[in-house]
Amino acid sequence: MRTVGVVVNPIAGMGGRVGLKGTDGKVAAARERGAEPRAPERARAALVALRDHAPETRLLTFGDPMGAAEARAAGFDPDVVGEPARAPDTAAETTAEDTRAAVAAFVDRGADLVLFVGGDGTATDVAQALDDLDADVPVLGVPAGVKVYSSVFAVRPEAAGRVAATFEETETREVSDIDEDAYRDGEVRTRLRGVVEVPVAEDLQSAKQVHSGSTGALAAGVAASVEDGVTYVLGPGGTVGRIAEELGVDGSPLGVDVYRDGELVVQDGSENEILGALGDENVVYVSPIGGQGFVFGRGNHQISPAVIERSEVRVVASPRKLDETGVLRVDTGDEGVDESLRGWTNVRVGRFEERMVKVV
Secondary structure (H helix, E strand, C coil): CCCEEEEEEECCCCCCCCCCCCCCCCHHHHHCCCCCCHHHHHHHHHHHHHHHCCCCEEEEEECCCHHHHHHHHHCCCEECCCCCCCCCHCCCCHHHHHHHHHHHHHCCCCCCEEEEEEEEHHHHHHHHHHHHCCCCCCCEEEEECCCCCCCCCEHHHHHHHHHHHCCEEEEEEEEEECCCCHCCCCCEEEEEEEEEEECCCCCECCCCCCCCCCCHHHHHHHHHHHCCCCEEEECCHHHHHHHHHHHHHHCCCCEEEEEEEEEEEEHHHHHHCCCCCCCCCCEECCCCHHHCCECCCCCCCCCCCHHHCCCCCEEEHHHHHHHHHCEEEECCCCCHHHHHHHHHEECCCCCCCCCEEEEE
């Protein structure tokens, strides 16, 4: 019987849909903008999959809001091995120290795997705790953060639960994080935070990387096809950023902009701002992110299921990027929307050229 320690960062990903590009140090701001927690729901999805594939699993977790309720909701009777510290002025919050304490408790009780729910910051805390303990317990991430740059995450929550139940081997992978303040200012500064053992599985994502390729003709072709009266939602990334340049507007490279009739109507918008700017006919332009191939669910949570349901989705990418990603992936948090996006889709790779690529 496998023993799995589960720790949930309850605030992970809250800054995504409200346009903060991360939640580190921005919880209050996220809540002021109406952000809702997404980590608990994704934790439950992973744990239901774990229970379905290995119901006999012994589950260790920390007290609420760090996993106990989600474990019980998924049908487990977990061993609660500790509680988060509660300072009087932060009663509703948890800290990095809480995450590290949970990992230490899991190791002390013989966990075969640490399954964490969060983003790169949570991955960093888990890796640091294992390094401090000189422990080689493998880890696996349930993606719930905004960016998720590290290669220690499953491609979606259900995959994480399945891998946690079935893996037989592990391999060394890197934990990376970025400076969120610099990211909000449009600059990506990736930093190596640790090296950990991770289950060997096909449903793990690659580390994000920066890819180059000829996108000038592609951007010019898209700009030439823009129609009056249509609202265009421009996702983050260099490829779509070239489209904004061709349109003659000052977009936000790492944010989401809305363009209509020759001008930006929303710059670096939140989900609600984007929804408020949509018209009768809407088009979303997105490009796969790095080596992972995600077109939704990594770094662009502002383009929410509600936005997608009201829009036509068009994917653009350089041929080189498509060669390296192989397939495209979606993880919007809404299974119905994900299913509607799956299958074969046309990806624009040049001024006129398109390529058929599978979305999974």
